[in-house]
Amino acid sequence: MLPINVANILAAEEKERLEDLRLANLERRNMREESDPFSIEETRFKELFRINKDMARFLLNGILADLERGDRNSWLLGDSEYPQEPWLMTPIENALPESPEGRYTQAHIQTRNCVERCIGVLKGRFLCLSKVLRYSPEMVGQIFNACGILHNLCVETRLGIDFEVPQPQEPIYAMVPNNVAANNQEGNNARRNLINLYFRN
Template identity: 35%
Template structure:
């Protein structure tokens, strides 16, 4: 009987020997050129930004994504950016994004972190509060036209992320570093925007917050039990104006589904994703690449009307929602002097 010889001409045996001797052959992925092969509509559907807007972003971060060599099938900056945007837009598993992009999942993980950090570095360029008197007055006027509320901008605070936006849904300030167990008021009290208002940097300007916040001279909250016509008008105006940031979150979550479905990334990378998504949102607004999704289901017009009619305010925290002191007195004075005369 002949002994089994691994060197027999049998093709399968030869391949097994090669695997043992040399290891698995290197896998070369075929990458699709989505930027060129997709039309504008199909491209925007998959990456949530127009081609022009993506090119604008690429010009700003290209130097952070370029490899120092052009060998070993390195991934181009545009493919890195599109891979990251695909992850933002779907919120799917890394393996799904890897299959879509034609890459190994480990490459996708590194790319998402690299691109996210590069975009987040643009924060100071694209996310800022008004810098001069003209900008402040313009922001105040835009909010006044919503529901007649005299202010310069409004704020809404959710879980571990504090956001301030203007009337056009442009993000003006983001704080994304606190754990979900942190109270909203704690986040605000330790934020730079709180310090700025305490220093009276923005004179004659107001923030609007929900009823989970203490009322201050510059931060007005809704009334829990409005009694007079002027108090009802104040609450109605407050709710309609503060709804701006609710619509902002609706736009953000529809554009970048990772913000709606949750992230499987490391905590630090996830916080950078929030900032990066905010930067991309503002770039899109600046490029007039704006979506107009419907209001979130829990805040549609019908529900909003019912809240106003019933005098009920969402996000009530009964422990601190009826503030005392100077803030409450100023709020009542504001109602009596302005809303009583409407």
């Protein structure tokens, strides 16, 4: 049996921990409900996003202005399980290899493979990334940031990799039908414009 003083101290610490957890959950719920990350204090914003509010607004306004004008200098890449969107490029199923669509799809595959290799290196070096991280989104972001920083330090100090880097498996784009993409005309038009601009010759 614990002495009364120790039990009181432990009970007070547990009560404080639970209150901190309650406040953190309340903060996350408020952020979700408001859908406005700019509503939180500047110091908390910097902790969560690693950037100050003014810089975030500047970048966001620039991106939104580009999107509203239809200007696109970058896109997200998704495999064929994602729907084709104006901002999300997916591969073209069964594209002929020497056609513009085939060149686009090959570039898409090569780029995604590069990203997947990078993720494979991080997962190999930091095994926690190979598992489901059962933390808040903020904490998961901090874990990924920490792993990225530590990986860069390893690269800078020439600390070798003591595991085999997994090679991405052969893409299965041609085998997975992209039924959703066929219904998004705006997304298909964006992909067609991208192909015409960069893969025609």
